[in-house]
Amino acid sequence: MRPPRAIHPKGFQFGHSLGKPNDVKTQMKVLETALAELMERQEPGNIHEVHFPSY
C-alpha cells in the first residue's frame, strides 16, 4: 500500500484506526490531521507519524 498522503497515529491498536470506541475527541483529531495532509503540498508516499495525547 503506497498512498499519496498518509498518517500513522503512534501506538494505536488495530481496530482503533481513528481511536477507541466513543472517543469522539481523538477520532476527530485523527480525522482532521489526516484531512489536513490533503491540503499540504508534499512529496507523495510519505507516512507521517503523529502522536495523539488524548488516545
Place this chain on the structure above:
Amino acid sequence: MELSRKAIPYTPVDKPLHETTIMIVSTSGVHLKDQEPYNTDPAEGDATFRIIPGDVAAEDLTVTHAAPKDHYNTDYPKEDINCVFPIDRLREMVDDGDLGGVAEKHLTMMGYSMRLNKINKETIPALVKEVVRSKADAVLLTAG
C-alpha cells in the same frame, strides 16, 4: 494509462477543505448489517467490495473480517463503527463548516482477502470507476 509499479500517483488539491467532498474507502471489512458479510475462509478469500449508501446510519453497519483477533479486534468497531469508518465525524465536520460534504456513497473491502491478483485486476478498477463517477473530490482510506 499504465502506471509504473513504483509510481505513487499524486494529485494536488485545488480547493479548500470546506469545499471538498470526501468518500470513505476502507479495507476494514465494514458492511451494512443486511449486506452479505465478507468471506472469512482464508482458503476462499474475498475480492468483493460493498457500496455503503451516503445516508447510512452508523448503527446499521457492522464488520466482518478474516484477520486473527490479535491483529484486528473487530469488537471495537462493532461497538462504534467510527473507530475505522468515521462517518459521524465527517458529518460533524460538515455541520461545523470545516468540510464541504460527505459523498453519496462509500466503498469497503476486507483486508486479509488472499485474492490479491483478482483484486488488482478486477476489484480495484471497478472500485475506481465508482469513485470517479461519484461526487467525491478525494477519498479517505482507512484500514482495520
